[in-house]
Amino acid sequence: MLATPQNLLTLEQFLKLPETEPASEYINGEIIQKPMPKGKHNRLQFRLCDCINEIAESDRIASAFPELRCSFGVGEAPPEENRSLVPDVAVFQWSRIPFDADEEVPDDFLLVPDWTIEILSPQQSSNSVIAKLLYCLQHGSDLGWLIDPRDRSVLVFLRDRQPEVLRGEDTL
Numbered sequence: 501m502l503a504t505p506q507n508l509l510t511l512e513q514f515l516k517l518p519e520t521e522p523a524s525e526y527i528n529g530e531i532i533q534k535p536m537p538k539g540k541h542n543r544l545q546f547r548l549c550d551c552i553n554e555i556a557e558s559d560r561i562a563s564a565f566p567e568l569r570c571s572f573g574v575g576e577a578p579p580e581e582n583r584s585l586v587p588d589v590a591v592f593q594w595s596r597i598p599f600d601a602d603e604e605v606p607d608d609f610l611l612v613p614d615w616t617i618e619i620l621s622p623q624q625s626s627n628s629v630i631a632k633l634l635y636c637l638q639h640g641s642d643l644g645w646l647i648d649p650r651d652r653s654v655l656v657f658l659r660d661r662q663p664e665v666l667r668g669e670d671t672l
Contacts, residue, residue, distance in 0.1 A: 511582035515571060515608075523567060526584035527632075534586060535621045540649050544619055545588050552591060560594040562614070563605075572612045572639060583639075585632055591615035612636050615643040622650070633657050645672075 508529035515526075524533045537545065545566050552564035571584040590613035600606050616636045618629045626646070633644035637659050644657035653667040666672060 511571060511584060514584060519569075523569070523586040525586055525632075526571075526582070535623045537588075537619075537621065541588075541619050541621055544647065544649060548589050548617060552589075556591075556594075562591050562593050563597060564589050564591045568609060568613075570609050570611065570613055572610060583635060585616075585636070587613060587616045587632075587636075588619045589615075589617035591617070612640040614641060615645075616641050617645045617647065619647045619649065630655070 509526070509531070510529075511526055514531065517524075517531075520533060522534045522536045524531050526532075549564040549566050552562065556562040556564070566589055567586055568590045569584060569586050570590055572582070590609070592609075592611075593614050596611065596614065598606055598609065598611070613636065616633055618633060620626060620629060626648075629646055633641075633646060634657065637644055637657055642659060646655040646657070647653075648655070651667070653665055654672060656664045656666060656672070
C-alpha cells in the first residue's frame with residue numbers, strides 16, 4: 501500500500517474527496533491507496549461474494565459486498581480511531597444493513613462489517629492487513645479472514661480468541 505504524503509485530513513474531509521481507482525483507505529489521518537487487484541485476487545473475491553450471497557441472501561441472513569467502503573467513528577471518536585476501509589469483501593448481517601425507505605442498499609455504510617475478508621496481494625504487507633482486521637474486530641466485527649492465495653491458507657480471526665491458520669481440507 502502507498503501512503504500519500506500530505507497534511508492529515510479528518511475523516512469527514514476524506515469522505516468528500518473523489519473515489520480513486522484502486523480504492524484509497526483512511527487510516528490514522530492518512531490516505532493509503534490499496535494495490536490494484538489482479539486476476540487471481542479478483543476472481544477469488546467475486547467467487548467468495550457469490551458463494552456467501554447464494555447461501556445467505558435468499559433467507560435474508562447476510563449479504564457480501566466486494567470493495568465496499570465502510571466508514572466508522574464519523575464525528576464520534578478521536579481522529580486516530582476514525583477509519584474508512586474498503587475490505588476486499590465486507591459481509592453484513594441482514595438486520596444490520598441500513599436499507600433506505602425504498603428497501604435499497606445505501607451508498608454510504610457508516611458501520612463496521614460483521615465479517616471482514618481480506619485477500620493478500622503480493623505487494624501488501626501482511627502486518628498492515630492484519631492490523632485492519634484486528635481494528636475491525638476491536639470495533640464490532642465478529643469474524644475476520646486473511647486469505648493468502650500463495651500458500652492457500654486462511655488466517656481466521658474471531659473476537660476474544662487466538663487466530664487460527666486453516667489450509668487444505670480444514671473446515672472454515
